[in-house]
Amino acid sequence: xxxxxxxxxxxxxxxxxxxxxxxxxxxxxxxxxxxxxxxxxxxxxxxxxxxxxxxxxxxxxxxxxxxxxxxxxxxxxxxxxxxxxxxxxxxxxxxxxxxxxxxxxxxxxxxxxxxxxxxxxxxxxxxxxxxxxxxxxxxxxxxxxxxxxxxxxxxxxxxxxxxxxxxxxxxxxxxxxxxxxxxxxxxxxxxxxxxxxxxxxxxxxxxxxxxxxxxxxxxxxxxxxxxxxxxxxxxxxxxxxxxxxxxxxxxxxxxxxxxxxxxxxxxxxxxxxxxxxxxxxxxxxxxxxxxxxxxxxxxxxxxxxxxxxxxxxxxxxxxxxxxxxxxxxxxxxxxxxxxxxxxxxxxxxxxxxxxxxxxxxxxxxxxxxxxxxxxxxxxxxxxxxxxxxxxxxxxxxx
Amino acid sequence: xxxxxxxxxxxxxxxxxxxxxxxxxxxxxxxxxxxxxxxxxxxxxxxxxxxxxxxxxxxxxxxxxxxxxxxxxxxxxxxxxxxxxxxxxxxxxxxxxxxxxxxxxxxxxxxxxxxxxxxxxxxxxxxxxxxxxxxxxxxxxxxxxxxxxxxxxxxxxxxxxxxxxxxxxxxxxxxxxxxxxxxxxxxxxxxxxxxxxxxxxxxxxxxxxxxxxxxxxx
Numbered sequence: 001x002x003x004x005x006x007x008x009x010x011x012x013x014x015x016x017x018x019x020x021x022x023x024x025x026x027x028x029x030x031x032x033x034x035x036x037x038x039x040x041x042x043x044x045x046x047x048x049x050x051x052x053x054x055x056x057x058x059x060x061x062x063x064x065x066x067x068x069x070x071x072x073x074x075x076x077x078x079x080x081x082x083x084x085x086x087x088x089x090x091x092x093x094x095x096x097x098x099x100x101x102x103x104x105x106x107x108x109x110x111x112x113x114x115x116x117x118x119x120x121x122x123x124x125x126x127x128x129x130x131x132x133x134x135x136x137x138x139x140x141x142x143x144x145x146x147x148x149x150x151x152x153x154x155x156x157x158x159x160x161x162x163x164x165x166x167x168x169x170x171x172x173x174x175x176x177x178x179x180x181x182x183x184x185x186x187x188x189x190x191x192x193x194x195x196x197x198x199x200x201x202x203x204x205x206x207x208x209x210x211x212x213x214x215x216x217x218x219x220x221x222x223x224x225x226x227x228x229x230x231x232x233x234x235x236x237x238x239x240x241x242x243x244x245x246x247x248x249x250x251x252x253x254x255x256x257x258x259x260x261x262x263x264x265x266x267x268x269x270x271x272x273x274x275x276x277x278x279x280x281x282x283x284x285x286x287x288x289x290x291x292x293x294x295x296x297x298x299x300x301x302x303x304x305x306x307x308x309x310x311x312x313x314x315x316x317x318x319x320x321x322x323x324x325x326x327x328x329x330x331x332x333x334x335x336x337x338x339x340x341x342x343x344x345x346x347x348x349x350x351x352x353x354x355x356x357x358x359x360x361x362x363x364x365x366x367x368x369x370x371x372x373x374x375x376x377x378x379x380x381x382x383x384x385x386x387x388x389x390x391x392x393x394x395x396x397x398x
Numbered sequence: 399x400x401x402x403x404x405x406x407x408x409x410x411x412x413x414x415x416x417x418x419x420x421x422x423x424x425x426x427x428x429x430x431x432x433x434x435x436x437x438x439x440x441x442x443x444x445x446x447x448x449x450x451x452x453x454x455x456x457x458x459x460x461x462x463x464x465x466x467x468x469x470x471x472x473x474x475x476x477x478x479x480x481x482x483x484x485x486x487x488x489x490x491x492x493x494x495x496x497x498x499x500x501x502x503x504x505x506x507x508x509x510x511x512x513x514x515x516x517x518x519x520x521x522x523x524x525x526x527x528x529x530x531x532x533x534x535x536x537x538x539x540x541x542x543x544x545x546x547x548x549x550x551x552x553x554x555x556x557x558x559x560x561x562x563x564x565x566x567x568x569x570x571x572x573x574x575x576x577x578x579x580x581x582x583x584x585x586x587x588x589x590x591x592x593x594x595x596x597x598x599x600x601x602x603x604x605x606x607x608x609x610x611x612x613x614x615x616x
Contacts, residue, residue: 002514003510004514004515006503007511311486312457312494313486313515313516314560315483391479394459
């Protein structure tokens with residue numbers, strides 16, 4: 001060890017440095033742990049639905065006797081209602097469902113048995129449905145049209161209909177492989193189209209049979225009557241799913257959200273809890289930053305005479321600061337490594353449970369990145385403080 | 399590295415603390431005074447005359463003065479912190495009155511530390527100085543346990559362990575007998591001559607016995 005280092009390390013308090021390392025370790029573990037857990041568990045609520053993001057809701061008016069008696073008009077959204085909805089702070093954008101203006105018959109034959117049903121199509125503007133990948137596309141003249149159907153339909157079939165009718169249950173994978181024969185006919189029966197439908201996905205949030213908007217425009221223009229109806233359902237991209245203001249607004253208007261709502265509330269809750277935990281961890285980390293700063297400052301103050309004498313001999317400032325920077329880097333490095341090790345161990349503990357629920361992923365990576373970023377902040381701030389203190393020991397009496 | 403310093407000019411210099419006082423005549427305060435590289439100067443002062451203040455101003459550790467100090471043509475108030483460290487390592491050697499030894503290091507380690515910082519590697523010369531000044535038996539003693547006179551000799555050797563254009567010696571021999579004073583003077587003269595440097599020594603009554611020194615009254 002250099003003689004200067006020997007002099008400058010005098011008065012080091014192992015206890016204070018250990019105190020810093022411990023508090024920094026705890027702070028890092030909490031922040032990095034919260035980030036890791038958040039990233040790992042987020043997919044439990046969000047990944048089940050790859051076609052429609054969790055912050056997209058479908059809303060419709062509650063069906064009352066007035067709807068039944070007053071015909072279809074009572075259940076439709078007027079232009080004023082739509083603009084009022086768009087004026088809400090939690091709304092990013094809205095889109096209207098477009099309904100098919102023609103009749104749809106679908107038939108399927110599987111293993112010699114056939115089924116036929118009348119059905120309907122709806123579409124929403126592009127951009128609300130992401131996913132389905134490259135399958136979610138229809139070009140004019142294509143003979144195959146992709147469909148996204150409500151998961152509830154499959155559930156109804158599998159657990160309601162199939163059992164009672166003696167038909168086999170169908171998995172999502174299986175049904176995706178079966179082509180649907182589609183027969184589309186105009187209201188007056190004079191025009192028709194034959195197509196193959198292919199189910200590319202199931203949705204919890206959109207309770208309909210969804211086709212690409214391009215197909216809907218094409219089919220409506222060929223087979224439709226040309227009459228445009230106001231939409232009875234709206235798709236809404238919201239900025240904060242789970243926000244209580246959303247529920248209050250919808251209740252006040254007697255509108256309701258279709259499909260699965262628990263996902264968005266749980267995701268909201270997860271975000272809130274994670275945010276709180278991260279804030280607590282960040283405060284502890286910040287406090288540890290100051291503990292280190294005070295410890296090093298105190299140490300340098302005790303060695304002030306030595307530092308001053310070394311500087312008066314012409315010792316370069318960076319050489320005088322070096323032992324203190326080494327203490328900072330060693331302390332922070334030890335806390336970071338220990339926190340990451342503890343985090344990895346903790347994650348090993350909860351990961352099987354989370355994976356059982358459909359979670360998992362790159363949580364540890366994000367936790368480590370967060371921890372590293374925090375450590376970098378602590379190191380940079382403290383190293384800067386050392387530089388300032390060394391210059392301060394030169395003391396110009398001006 | 400900072401370029402060579404050939405002159406130190408004290409232009410109308412006065413410690414702030416003297417600003418309100420009636421000053422006796424001085425060859426340094428409130429005048430234009432030039433100190434040349436290669437020269438020998440003995441600055442004599444009554445105690446409290448600002449002798450150590452002058453040394454601190456020149457070495458850049460204090461700035462509480464009015465007037466201007468120039469190294470060549472550079473106002474020293476404009477020199478950066480790193481510039482000062484370079485000057486202290488390679489242009490101006492300084493032996494402060496309070497010596498500034500590290501009491502926990504041995505005499506030889508005090509010297510080694512400085513030689514390290516100053517890039518000085520003639521340790522044979524150091525050993526010669528140690529024996530000339532009669533410190534052989536004390537070289538491994540912690541500096542804090544040496545007598546003041548011994549500490550003064552260690553600090554004197556230490557101050558020589560670097561390149562310099564000027565060497566400032568503030569009361570270097572106040573605790574030495576005349577024999578040691580003469581030895582110290584010869585060592586400093588030889589080393590300064592070798593380096594082409596100026597000797598500036600300060601004293602209130604027991605000056606370093608260098609020959610042919612220009613006396614300046616503070």
